[in-house]
Amino acid sequence: MSTDPSTAAPALAVPDPTGHIGTDARRLAGHVAAAERRLAALPPVPDRTPEDRDRAAALHADARLARRAFLARHTEIVYALLTDGTTRRVRLPELVRAAAERFPGLVPTPAQMAAESRCVQAGKEGREIDQALFCGAVLRSPTAGRHLVETMLHPTPRALALLDTFRAADRVELDTVLVERRGTAGHVEFRNTARLNSEDARLVADLDTAVDLVLLDDRIRVGVLRGGVVDHPAYRGRRVFSAGVNLTDLRDGRIPFVEFLLGRELGYVNKMLRGLLTDPAPGAWSERGVAKPWIGAVDTFAIGGGMQLLLVLDHVVAEEDSYVSLPAAEEGIVPGLGNLRLTRLTGARLARQVVLGGRRIRATDPDARLICDDVVPADRMDDAIDTAVTALSAPAVAANRHMLTVAEEPLDHFRAYLAEFAVAQAHRTYAPDVLDKVERRWRERERRRAAGRTQP
CATH class of the missing domain: 1.20.58.1300 (Methane Monooxygenase Hydroxylase; Chain G, domain 1)
Known part of the structure; x- marks a missing residue:
């Protein structure tokens, strides 16, 4: 007392x-x-x-x-x-x-x-x-x-320091992320393997660096996000896209607001949607930066922050046994910018079922077509990714996706929501x-x- x-x-x-x-x-x-x-x-x-x-x-x-x-x-x-x-x-x-x-x-x-x-x-x-x-x-x-x-939206100092290494080796292995160039595609693989590729402070920082490297390398036309093989006993040996925010770290006080909860939205997630700003001079956005299309490959599940990432990508390939969810009602927190972006993909009613009711959408559900472009067996995932890379490598794709972003989520709309x-x-x-x-x-x-x- x-x-x-x-x-x-x-x-x-x-x-x-x-x-x-x-x-x-x-x-x-x-x-x-x-x-x-x-x-x-x-x-x-x-x-x-x-x-x-x-x-x-x-x-x-x-x-x-x-x-x-x-x-x-x-x-x-x-x-x-x-x-x-x-x-x-x-x-x-x-x-x-x-x-x-x-x-x-x-x-x-x-x-x-x-x-x-x-x-x-x-x-x-x-x-x-x-x-x-x-x-x-x-x-x-x-x-x-x-x-x-x-x-x-400017490149991070860490990415700029690693850029020459990445260009020389076509590969950089960070603590929790592997980024490598394969032809015209930049592959970003989550490797927080003991934690089901859940997002923690290390992964958020590594993803910011990895996304920058893909966008800065002018040999790359398309980015690919995929979860690596995990060590978790329940899914050992399987690829998992993402289990969302690490709730143990949240309980332990290791999910910082500035660097994680807000920095993630202003950092790599927004960079995948809008691209990098590389020129400080005023002018049209397309003259000041570089943007590229992104593909998501969902194995097993994309939960919480994992599903949020899918909402800014241009093409999503899902394994037929996978599912997506935004368990905001269960966790009690706001699912990032999922509330802003999900409605325009699914409509208001389904968005409320997912965000407020905790509905899971399995890849084989009819409603999954609103989020996933291709649903394939596990053994066809690599082929489906390669096909999508080829389709999105066309020269006009980057300009058209930029104009879609301008129409669907103007920067000031994003800014006001984020406030x-x-x-x-x-x-x-x-x-x-x-x-x-x-x-x-x-x-x-x-x-x-x-x-x-x-x-x-």
Whole structure:
């Protein structure tokens, strides 16, 4: 039980913005510092009583009200100051760190985030929600948001450093991804084999690099995504496309908001849809970047984030025994940009059955034709992929897919959706029902492991 009387003090008065950024920044810093002092007087999150939790929630709510009021007035000038008047391309993680340094209290400090990273999800203060408020405000701004989206469509430094190696060897093996050139196709194979090719922080970073390499190599005309052979006991020796987000890592607090939950959407997923921006000069998009068609090859299943990837691809080949699903209702989180993209492929009714009702779509179901182009036996997958590569290598394909993207998902439509997604997803990852579900899953897995160890 917390006994410090300061924690029971009345709520802090949220400062009214004056419209002057210097004054408002000082007031915000003072307000957040006062809230942090009261938070520090409380026990650690796991040891808090219900009363302590209510006090902490009220303190966070007051601080967030102050941040939102500040951002409502000053988002564009904050972004301009952090990017030297939008003359510098500052990637999302660096942007958030710069905001913490330049505007104390606006987002958590690196030290606060480091402390959070040492806790399981249920043991954190939920400071990623504060990062999400900032990111959402930036994305909501037509000027700042568009600049950030375009910044994240530039090649990563890691990919640029590896490009010569890839061109020389036609192959780069990353921790969890293999990328190689075969003729005019760039094959990206998920190799998070012990985890059913589920997405974790390493895989997201590796995919960002791999997609960049395929798009940067001018010998490649088509990209191919496929899951590698896995080591998981239930599917050992089989290819699996993807099991979606790694829920154990979510429970353990190892799914970062900036680098994973938001960075994935602004990074390699958006690059597959829109291509890379390689020229900072103004002009038509097609003059400033490079885009290529992408093929997905679904073996066994594409769950959650795996199915989300299919929604930005140009051709999907599925093994006839496979299935796809977006188990958002079961997991309790928002399925990336699946809510934005699924409806235009399947129609609203089927999209609601999948997202809200957890419906699985098997490759042989009639409705699968809305997501998969070819459904073939396992032994014909390679041939079907090669056929699709040949078809999509035609010179006019890249230009026409670009125009389809302009018509179906304009950049500002994507940006506005992502602004809402950022805040909604951050809140969901700390929602009590989600924390309870991932904890129960973890305990059940540990129980099964213990039972397996005791069996003769």
